Amino acid sequence: MTLPPADPALRVHAALDRLAGDMPAIGVAVSGGGDSVALMHMIADWGRGRRIMVATVDHGIRPESAAEARQVGRAARALGLSHATLVWQRGTETGNLMANARDARLRLLSGWAQRNDLPAIALGHTADDQAETLLMRLGRGSGIDGLASMAEWRDAFGSRWLRPMLGAGRQDLRDWLRMRNIPWLDDPSNDNEDFDRIRVRRAISAMGLDIAALARAANHIQEARDALSHYAAHAARDAEAYNGSLTLPRRAYGDAPSEIRRRLIVAACRWITGADYPPRRNTVLHALNAIATGHRVTLDGALIEPAGDRIRLFREAAAALRAPDTQDGIWDNRWHVSGLKPGQHVAALGMGEVARVKWRLSGLARDEAAATPAIWEGDRLIAAPLIRPTAPYDVRPVRVASHFRRLVMAH
Structure with missing residues (x-):
């Protein structure tokens, strides 16, 4: 029957x-x-x-x-x-x-x-x-x-x-x-x-x-992928986020198999940029080779910098300069920005203005500071809130460290 x-x-x-x-x-x-x-x-x-x-x-x-x-x-x-x-x-x-x-x-x-x-x-x-x-x-x-x-x-x-x-x-x-x-x-x-x-x-x-x-x-294959994601999440457990940048412990990264290192860097890049899709595989492999030899490298708008016992990732200044003005209060898919007055807009601080705002006091690297959101009226710089907090402007990152760990699991 x-x-x-x-x-x-x-x-x-x-x-x-x-x-x-x-x-x-x-x-x-x-x-x-x-x-x-x-x-x-x-x-x-x-x-x-x-x-x-x-x-x-x-x-x-x-x-x-x-x-x-x-x-x-x-x-x-x-x-x-x-x-x-x-x-x-x-x-x-x-x-x-x-x-x-x-x-x-x-x-x-x-x-x-x-x-x-x-x-x-x-x-x-x-x-x-x-x-x-x-x-x-x-x-x-x-x-x-x-x-x-x-x-x-x-x-x-x-x-x-x-x-x-x-x-x-x-x-x-x-x-x-x-x-x-x-x-x-x-x-x-x-x-x-x-x-x-x-x-x-x-x-x-x-x-x-x-x-x-x-x-x-x-x-x-999905089950095997999930197992790799759990391993990668374990390797990412000590990652730290601060002011829109991310730090990975170099030892945990270096001790991991190559596929886990790839997953960590892809997730970190997406965390920095907010991209919906991962970077192309060939560009990721190039970045992994650069990290292995201790060289700085850019990957899809993120700058990756091995430094001592850490690997730091932050927004590439040139990519941030191409970001449009705020959309629904969010700039560069990375920052919540509020307090703007009529006639003002948000754009990257840029390398030309970094020295003028005394970026070293912020604890950020020079390139990192150049990619931060600044308040402008036309071509005139009004404030760089992440470098020097200025009322009434409020700037907060869209993503925190827990978002990175979720991206590691989702990748």
Whole structure:
């Protein structure tokens, strides 16, 4: 006797209980494809009594995208859910179109969630996405972090992202939709072999590979990755943060295996800069070689300086000079700044002004002081609050040492 397949909604609901059971509200990103449409219906059933909001990002890459977003809006409202269409206003971005579109999608969704007080956003990634991502990254020679399975949740772009459907297969979800006569949209790009993912998807089908087995392999790699993260967190236990800079004990760093040293430096660099993604592997390896020989080196806007029994990391002054003015009271993704008067703005102090403000009294290195936030009126320096506290200006770091240890675990 053949047993009927398990209802994928039960697995998704169980994941939602784990990930969002205590949340009074949740956002759902819905493109209109089968995976995200199934997620919207499953969350609607699960979330009775919660505030559930739906958003669709219109990238404007295909002429049909606006009409598809409207169709998702009608389907959401039929379930009693509010819907918003978020339009990507493409600028002068260069490089990989799909990578730019992905980042734009996450930033738009994060802004939408923050405006609506949504503690998390659910995404429709499935077991098939796990398997495809594993093979794509194998082909690119990725390390253990790239090969590890997608996490059920992560924090990035200022929001928490949930993936409650990783235990469900794409075909099971479409069968679930068909049984309920729920329509979805088929994206024509799913037939475009110009995209790596589509070529990998077809190779999986042609070779008869088991999606569930590939997803399990990614989970096993994730378990190994978690073990490395715990080791790295132990090595990072004595790290110290002060005024936006970070110090690592050189002995604990030097005694650790090379992979742990790499993890510490990547996490430290991200802590300094606030970057959403780690630096490229080749640039990290160059930095590790420089540290090993006792040389100063820059890495993605962070300056790394081996000095005696410590390794100090702080913001590169040239990178800080490129930072825009404050956004919602935050400057350079590193500092909370308040007390500005009309006509004033925040910019890096800069090397030219360091000597004038007697930087040595601050206990900061010269380059470190040059990267600190200063208050300006036009081209006139008004105050350098980290060098010399000045009312009414208040400057506080966005991140403290505990954030570094969390980044070590997340990397």
